[in-house]
Amino acid sequence: MEGMMQEHDELQLQEAAEAGDPEASYQLADLLRKQGRHEEYEQWMRRAAEAGHYYALQALIHKTSERARSDPEAEIWAEHWYRRWDKLDAESRPAWYAQKHAPLVALAERMPEWVSRRTEEAERILLDLAEKGSSDAAESLAVKKQEKKEYKAAAEWFIRSHGSSSRTFLAQLKRDEGHQTAYTRLAREGFEPAKEVLRHLGTPSLRPPQAPGPGTTDVIVTAILTAAILPFIQTIASKAAESSYYATRNLILNLMHRGGNIQIERSAGRSAEICIIRDPKNGVTFEMKDDQFLSDEALDKLIETDLESLAAPDPSGKPVTIRWDDSKYMWVRHVK
CATH class of the missing domain: 1.25.40 (Serine Threonine Protein Phosphatase 5, Tetratricopeptide repeat)
Incomplete structure (x- = not known):
């Protein structure tokens, strides 16, 4: 049959x-x-x-x-x-x-x-x-x-x-x-x-200079963009598959450094830059930290992942967040 x-x-x-x-x-x-x-x-x-x-x-x-x-x-x-x-x-x-x-x-x-x-x-x-x-x-x-x-x-x-x-x-x-x-x-x-x-x-891009010394808080720079999640991550995955990691990183970093709403937050812990892609139509968010999504492991796994399942909206309408999990070496969905 x-x-x-x-x-x-x-x-x-x-x-x-x-x-x-x-x-x-x-x-x-x-x-x-x-x-x-x-x-x-x-x-x-x-x-x-x-x-x-x-x-x-x-x-x-x-x-x-x-x-x-x-x-x-x-x-x-x-x-x-x-x-x-x-x-x-x-x-x-x-x-x-x-x-x-x-x-x-x-x-x-x-x-x-x-x-x-x-x-x-x-x-x-x-x-x-x-x-x-x-x-x-x-x-x-x-x-x-x-x-x-x-x-x-x-x-x-x-x-x-x-x-x-x-x-x-x-x-x-x-x-x-x-x-x-x-x-x-x-x-x-x-x-x-x-x-x-x-x-x-x-003075690395987007990060304001910080005075050295005890008690200094780290700066987290967040670039928030609005886009349809699935075609966005499909493009990143296809770019990683067909081209050098240099070109893939350049594509993603260009997104982080132009457009969107740039927010600067202070918190205890190591400084980072985060690119957040939000799809307002289905409540799915895709997060990328500069020291994680640029790794060979994260890009390789993105190529291998079932992207449609990863980026699917929750059937009950709950917010979904997609991020790289270092401990599991995989992209994971968090449903609130």
Whole structure:
């Protein structure tokens, strides 16, 4: 009986897919994948992706990018899907994915990992995007220049990336005393961008400076955004699956540093930044602490989790909060 139902579902999906329905093509591809029919799976997944289906594109980007680490032919397809993603109309992208040409920044981030090591081409892409105003591209360039110890260029790109949101750059800087010494020397020589780097290093974004000494309370900065929960976390999960953790972190941190209502609270305990996403329609809240959701474990588990069940509203209408549980190494639902 179950086999007959699956066959019926497949026939219905194939009829709709052949009529040009991208969602039907995607669903059909997923059904074929579960049946182990991989050639047919790729055929319909590509058809959905070419029609601009967001999650079909993410699936093919992830698959071809991984293959491209050892297969030059896969590089061609990976780049094709990244560029197809970039061509999606603004309305087709999630509302919070506001950074223009972010897919091309992700492409440039992946190119050096592929078998041909297209480092120079990747940097040219980033330069072009940064010149067009992409803060993501500017931060990526700042990080790469800092890794090469080209500190003047790194400082200039850091400033153009809007400074306070460039957490990857600052995290790298904090870990390396040699980097700090180089910027200090440039600042003493009067190089203004280096002074700006050191200023941001001393005052992390959104957190006001705190006077040292006993009894100092910590500052918790909360960015509260309003959005539909399920597509929000699906985007984060798909980004983590298809791209580097750098790009995923950058996406989430951009959310924390723009828009929303920023609230500053004082409490006993370690300071933190928290991004809270509230869905007013179904009473579900998604909480992300900066030192937890940025971990590899949290992102990996988000990819593996049944997101629809995780983000489902409570049947009785009680408030639901989703957060990462360090002790259980999993995302959990709390129903009040």
